[in-house]
Amino acid sequence: MSACNSYVVLGSGPTGVSCAAALLKKGLPVTMLDPGIELEPERRAVVRELAKIEPSAWNTRSLAKLKENMTASGKGIPLKYAYGSDFPYRDPGNDQAIKSTNVGIMPSLAKGGLSNVWGSAILPFRQDDMRDWPVTASQLAEHYRSVFQFMPLAGRRDGLEQWFDLYTDRPQPLDLSPQAEAFLNDLQAAQPELAAGGLHFGASRLALQSEQRNGWAGCRYCGQCMYGCPYEVPYNSAATVEHFRSNPNFDYRPGVFVRRLKESSSTVQIDALDLSNRDAITFTAGRVFVACGVLSTTRLIAASLEAFDQPLTLHDSQYFLLPLLRYRKVQDFDKAKSHTLAQVFLEIFDKAIADSGIHLQIYTYNDLFDSALRSMFGPLMPLINGPARAMMSRMLLIQGYLPSGLSPSISAVLSRKGDHEELQLEPIANPTTQRTLRRVINKLTENRHLLRAVPISWMVKPGTPGRGFHVGGSFPMRATPGPLECDRLGRPYGLDRVHIADATNFPSIPATTITLTAMANAHRIGSEAVEL
Numbered sequence: 391m392s393a394c395n396s397y398v399v400l401g402s403g404p405t406g407v408s409c410a411a412a413l414l415k416k417g418l419p420v421t422m423l424d425p426g427i428e429l430e431p432e433r434r435a436v437v438r439e440l441a442k443i444e445p446s447a448w449n450t451r452s453l454a455k456l457k458e459n460m461t462a463s464g465k466g467i468p469l470k471y472a473y474g475s476d477f478p479y480r481d482p483g484n485d486q487a488i489k490s491t492n493v494g495i496m497p498s499l500a501k502g503g504l505s506n507v508w509g510s511a512i513l514p515f516r517q518d519d520m521r522d523w524p525v526t527a528s529q530l531a532e533h534y535r536s537v538f539q540f541m542p543l544a545g546r547r548d549g550l551e552q553w554f555d556l557y558t559d560r561p562q563p564l565d566l567s568p569q570a571e572a573f574l575n576d577l578q579a580a581q582p583e584l585a586a587g588g589l590h591f592g593a594s595r596l597a598l599q600s601e602q603r604n605g606w607a608g609c610r611y612c613g614q615c616m617y618g619c620p621y622e623v624p625y626n627s628a629a630t631v632e633h634f635r636s637n638p639n640f641d642y643r644p645g646v647f648v649r650r651l652k653e654s655s656s657t658v659q660i661d662a663l664d665l666s667n668r669d670a671i672t673f674t675a676g677r678v679f680v681a682c683g684v685l686s687t688t689r690l691i692a693a694s695l696e697a698f699d700q701p702l703t704l705h706d707s708q709y710f711l712l713p714l715l716r717y718r719k720v721q722d723f724d725k726a727k728s729h730t731l732a733q734v735f736l737e738i739f740d741k742a743i744a745d746s747g748i749h750l751q752i753y754t755y756n757d758l759f760d761s762a763l764r765s766m767f768g769p770l771m772p773l774i775n776g777p778a779r780a781m782m783s784r785m786l787l788i789q790g791y792l793p794s795g796l797s798p799s800i801s802a803v804l805s806r807k808g809d810h811e812e813l814q815l816e817p818i819a820n821p822t823t824q825r826t827l828r829r830v831i832n833k834l835t836e837n838r839h840l841l842r843a844v845p846i847s848w849m850v851k852p853g854t855p856g857r858g859f860h861v862g863g864s865f866p867m868r869a870t871p872g873p874l875e876c877d878r879l880g881r882p883y884g885l886d887r888v889h890i891a892d893a894t895n896f897p898s899i900p901a902t903t904i905t906l907t908a909m910a911n912a913h914r915i916g917s918e919a920v921e922l
């Protein structure tokens with residue numbers, strides 16, 4: 391096989407494996423280069439030990455190990471760890487040097503990327519939410535379906551399907567918590583009135599293997615989702631990498647950090663660091679698909695184009711937390727076995743608030759709620775235990791997202807001093823964000839009798855820009871791209887054999903979850919690029 395016919399994918403996160411899946415489906419050889427940082431062996435051993443037995447037999451010391459470093463406060467969780475470890479965000483050689491002020495997003499050098507910690511919430515984009523894209527929702531349809539050939543979807547066939555196709559014929563069943571069932575029942579009772587006001591709802595859709603199947607344990611509703619699932623039920627793209635390894639056309643090379651891409655007429659030279667000894671290494675490929683995650687891809691492409699000191703704009707979907715107090719309590723809300731990821735999706739389509747949709751994920755009780763209360767009330771906790779429990783029996787938590795047009799964005803500048811390169815990130819305020827948040831809260835308040843719940847408006851907590859990790863668009867796809875933009879195959883202006891395959895190429899970020907569409911788009915780019 392000559393270098394001109396070889397395909398190299400950079401990164402093993404959700405978009406890297408989706409792009410590789412498209413290439414492998416066409417029978418093409420794929421090399422995946424990846425720093426590939428993994429969970430520390432001693433923590434992995436604890437996960438394996440717990441996975442062999444039922445939750446009722448778990449010992450508290452092992453469980454405490456997996457819960458290390460995760461606390462919640464009134465502001466939420468500072469940073470989500472996986473099994474007590476920060477490995478998804480670790481950068482031992484400071485190869486990703488970043489200087490940021492008040493920006494929440496971080497890059498990953500891990501095998502599986504940020505899918506080691508993600509919340510697995512998935513919803514596709516509607517055409518109405520991507521009017522500025524040179525790709526249509528219907529052109530993505532077959533690729534959403536392809537993603538569900540290797541990523542599971544748990545959820546229900548319900549009212550959400552009228553707006554958001556499932557793209558799979560058989561979603562896996564997933565039990566909801568008693569608080570979520572009670573909420574959904576109230577929403578269902580008021581469905582016509584809610585729909586008339588542009589409020590649509592359904593059970594959450596999650597990328598997880600809820601059923602026991604093909605060697606997977608299935609969900610045991612042990613409530614550990616926020617800390618890292620011992621049964622590895624939420625989808626992690628590292629598992630797809632392992633699955634691909636049985637394909638003779640697939641070659642996974644961990645321990646490689648790519649620094650530059652140099653294109654000639656028929657090949658791309660890939661300059662990288664061997665992370666085991668920090669020596670320079672070089673690879674040659676016919677085409678390169680860059681799926682390093684938004685910050686790393688922005689850095690790599692800017693460096694490869696020599697676009698130093700040029701301001702790029704990263705679009706963000708503003709994330710916020712908002713408690714919702716239900717009219718009625720649910721008995722024994724903390725006794726039921728339940729998963730603790732998003733339980734219900736509530737979508738707002740109201741042109742008076744936004745031209746495109748607003749996405750709300752509803753969480754019900756989990757033990758981080760207790761930890762947040764403890765951090766707020768400290769030694770007073772025993773005194774307020776009764777009222778706190780009463781409140782918790784009625785409390786839901788909204789994790790909401792606004793579309794990028796109504797959210798702050800992030801300025802990204804790659805600077806170089808001698809050999810040192812640094813990505814400087816700074817928030818750019820959007821004057822419409824506060825107003826939109828107020829309108830969302832007002833909308834919920836106006837509909838409180840239908841929702842049978844009232845938002846606690848003074849407790850709304852907008853995240854710092856990038857904190858929701860729904861970020862992209864520094865090299866946006868355009869029908870006719872100019873400098874620092876790319877074409878609909880993700881090729882930055884001036885390059886022919888390098889394709890950006892992750893959300894770095896998104897023209898805008900709709901409010902619904904980002905990763906599923908980033909994966910479908912990566913699959914589309916992989917499929918269409920090989921026809922060139």
Ligand SMILES: Cc1cc2nc3c(=O)[nH]c(=O)nc-3n(C[C@H](O)[C@H](O)[C@H](O)COP(=O)(O)OP(=O)(O)OC[C@H]3O[C@@H](n4cnc5c(N)ncnc54)[C@H](O)[C@@H]3O)c2cc1C
Nearest residue numbers: 401402403404405499500503504509510511648682683905
């Ligand atoms: C706490 C948290 C919760 C989230 N929850 C959700 C959710 O519920 N729903 C949702 O849609 N999204 C969610 N996200 C966002 C989601 O995780 C990302 O959108 C997704 O992981 C992006 O996939 P990716 O493949 O583009 O990049 P990443 O997952 O970041 O993977 C990047 C890959 O590239 C590799 N890499 C990096 N630099 C280089 C380099 N220089 N050379 C070679 N390889 C490199 C890394 O090792 C890694 O394998 C969440 C994120 C976080 C942090």
